[in-house]
Amino acid sequence: MAFPIHRPRRLRKNENIRRLVRETKLSIDDLIYPLFIEDGKNIKTEIPSMPGIYRYSLDKLDEELKEIIDLNIPAVLLFGIPSYKDEIGSDTWNEEGIIQKAIKYIKDKYPELYVITDVCFCEYTEHGHCGVLCCNDVDNDKTLENTKKQVISHAKAGADMVAPSGMMDGVVKVIREALDSEGFVDIPIMSYSAKYASSYYGPFRDAAESAPAFGDRRTYQMDPANRREALKEVALDLEEGADIVMVKPALAYLDIISDVKNNFNVPVAAYNVSGEYSMIKAAGKLGWIDEKKVIFETLTSIKRAGADIIITYHAKEVAKEIG
Template identity: 65%
Template sequence: MFPIHRPRRLRRTDILRKMVRETTLTPQDFIYPMFVVPGKKVKNPISSMPECFQESIDEAVKTAKEVFSLGIPAIILFGIPEHKDEKASSAYDEKGVVQQAIKAIKDALPDLIVVTDVCLCEYTSHGHCGIIKNGKIDNDSTLEILALEALSHARAGADIVAPSDMMDGRIGRIRKVLDEEGFSDVIILSYAAKYASSFYGPFREAAQSTPAFGDRRSYQMDPANRREALKEVALDIEEGADIVMVKPALAYLDIISDVKKNFNVPVAAYNVSGEYSMVKAAAQLGWLNEEAVMMEILTAIKRAGADIILTYFAKKAAKLLQ
């Protein structure tokens, strides 16, 4: 009872506040997303994502070196191929842009963890995450292509493959193929609870993956559902996922918390493009302090239970934390 209890005593100075701080961010918490494209000396600004770029492999290597120098342990690669078709054949091409980028980055930075997005939306002519049959996304035939894509990434040297398609059974199929081909050490980071969110708009510009028709609600999760996320996570762990992810992060802090409380595996969260872009836009208009809001958001994501945060803010946040 007051005046015995005075919680403000522990907030009196900056040193005291830091000493009793419950949640601490470090650069080791981050994975930095990168978009790789064919060509040389290419560094295309992404209009809806200030300070982010589509980069050719030579430029991506430079960025990866910067990322690693900041103490960030990992990157995740998204590819924009020269050729798209209905079967996503470029997704598993051994000479594809992601496969070549993996090799170049691992040659330059052997200790940097390279994660790869495993999905078909960047590689299909229609922009959907699966193979289309009779006007619908065919789940089971898509699994075979996803497994080939993950295997091609592993052969190129990827440390972690990250299936983001939300097809049923994909983790089990990918794990089986990787193990059979001698890649049992390759980690699977599953986009286990990926919602059909409106926050993905800027990413679709960056990855050139906007669906040509319809939407992705038949395979991505309904934003209104909470219990379903736990079911999806449980299934992916059962099938062999090593790390599970919630996407997006900011509007789904309750889901991150639920997953952390219910499962004994590392939990990742994706601070997605729309979450990034709205902060950048408001800051450009002078409506908020970008650095302060950025750090508050990232701290909230970690406080909710994320062990790993995929974020386009990774470089800027790491510099502040240093």
Template identity: 65%
Template sequence: MFYPKYRLRRLRRTENLRRLIRETQLSVDHLIYPLFVVPGKDRREEISTMPGCYRFSLDKLRSEIKEIEDLGIPAVLFFGIPSQKDEVGSEAYADKGIIQEAIRATKEVSSDLIVITDVCLCEYTSHGHCGIPKNGEIDNDSTLEILSSVALSQVRAGADMVAPSDMMDGRVAAIRERLDEEGYSHIPIMSYAAKYCSGFYGPFREAAESAPRFGDRRSHQMDPPNSDEAMREIAQDIEEGADIVMVKPALAYLDIIYRAKSEFGYPLAAYNVSGEYSMIKAAAAKNWIDEKRIVLEILTSIKRAGADMILTYFARDVARWLA
């Protein structure tokens, strides 16, 4: 019977052999933990559609931040639910807005944890859209001034990085120009460069109270069948001054992550979004899957596809597992 001289199984026999030749390494260093903050006091509310995730008031946020830092997670991404909403999302750029206060509260606890802020309007507007509606459509250019004001307000409060997620054309350039003019040229921009109009966002919209009151977001978020368009979006954001580009969602768009890394070689983030999280949680609750094994397999696949960093609601659990 013929056997090949090179038997691939030879290096799979033991865990230490597998460790020696492991090509992709998942580390706590690669994780960004998204958090939801709300007004009030003594609020730690579990999100019904995202078991294990919570909305925190500022007093509860401080202890959460300390735990995150102790786990070695290097960065958090904040989403805020304001006390009131209006047509232009003015609470998003208010000096004492929920995100601005969350940034200050975090910096009181940790000077090292990287605070990234979501720059968008959907959580703050009465209509729930990412931009300003005019005549039944989202007006791109009038939204840019507001977005740059949001980013500036967050950075003044102490944000270490801003992450525009609105998908308006030209938002990276508008934010970069505004930050540079105000003396914040050192602040990086993580752009949601290829953000698809996905069904995987459902649980997040409940968590952030950000579902649109009319219509949908197909006019500005990307059409899921498109791949070449994603490369154009990424190229444009890089040209406008993005320091990190993001693909969102991650699991259904591994091919986009791979293409983006291969074609641009740029620092690349991938968002393991709420729907991906909640499906795993639901299946694990039914004992249909091994949650830890599946989570690590999925996050490793995202890393293997080319992501340098992963935004995931599993970050706390993964940090413990990897430790």
């Protein structure tokens, strides 16, 4: 019997040919780096469950920002840790709030860096939920009223993009109308369209001090068992005016990323979340995996699934390797 004509191994012979035929390639242009900004002074605190990731006060932020720019990472996603919390998260629309000050600081000193703000309330409320409570659950429509005030304050401070993450029904429409009515028609919305009630968020809640004081977030974040619902959520957000849609988390939801990419002709972001980051770091520290290779394999899988943008705490590590 003649040997088969086709030998796929021909195109795996050495690294040069593998590079030439590689279907999916990570780029620095794909990356957004999350930053945790804390109210106060002289703060650079490593997050115990996220080795290598820190909370910074503004006076300690320059070294980090300069490194991000030197690595050519195009954008950062800001999360604030305020000094004041209340029942409704009113510091989210304080013109002198930590995120507002951070936006102004970054855009004044590093105007070339694209600044995206997370739009939510969990870090700013005493109860740790993502909005105004009514009968121990988040009141959707009352929360939307406060969301309008939050995004306008971010826009006035100089944010380049806003990213609502609370999974409130109708939030994109409310934000788009609020921005447009104030003349911020050019500010895009990256919506956390398919954000699941995931157990992978644990380390983030340590980082942002945003763990709920009671219960969980399953009444507003998506059930991890649901697939078709993600397409419904994305379709609604696009109808309301979203410019970019996001799937969060990423690694356990590659099928959702693929579904969204295959069904909608818009940029798709994926959030490689804190738990995904921390698992790799923990296994790498123990010597159970080749940490660098697993980072690249993980992020490549996210891009291969269809993500155009990857929000990841590994951004600096990746940029150092491929820059």
